[in-house]
Amino acid sequence: MPAGICGTWDIISNVNFEGYMIALGISPYLRKIALKLKLKKVIEQHGDLYVVKTVSAFRNYTISFRVGQEFEEFTQGLDNRHVKSLVTWEGNKLICEQIGEKRNRGWAHWVEDDKLHLELYCEGEICKQVFKKNVAE
Structure with a gap:
């Protein structure tokens, strides 16, 4: 993992979040709540296991994975779907494909x-x- 990606990050910009949620089929009620949230990302590395947490006052979501290993993911609390996910490095980008x-x-x-x-x-x-690093780190 490139240096600097681990840590706690606070959201500063959120463009087209509603369009993305509509594409996922998220209800208007939940979209209205989600658009008001101040999201936080917590990214950790434990050996070859990566943990990415999305934290808010309403709901949290945690994903754990090993780069290059496909896994079953249940997007509970998001759109509640079962997907096969694969995370890879492409240059300095951590990319996840969800089938x-x-x-x-x-x-x-x-x-x-x-x-x-x-x-x-x-x-x-x-x-x-876009997120900025939490200064309390």
């Missing part, structure tokens, strides 16, 4: 200019989020 009932679904994390970038994509919709 399931939604087409072209996945995400990419990378650090650029001391900011954590996250692109979430599903069925042609792309959400771009």
Whole structure:
């Protein structure tokens, strides 16, 4: 994992989150709540196991994986779907492909200019989020 990606990150920008959630089929009620949340990412590495936590006042989501090993993922609390996920490195980007009932679904994390970038994509919709490192670290 490139240096600097681990840590706690606070969201500073969230573009097209609603479009992404519509593509996932998330209800208008939950989209309204999600759009108001201040998200936090916590990225940890334990040997070859990576843990990425999305934390908010409403709901948390944690994913654990080993790079290059396909795994079953249940997106509980997000869109509640079962997908086969595979995370790989492409240059300095951590890329996840999620195979399931939604087409072209996945995400990419990378650090650029001391900011954590996250692109979430599903069925042609792309959400771009930017996080800054939590100064309490």
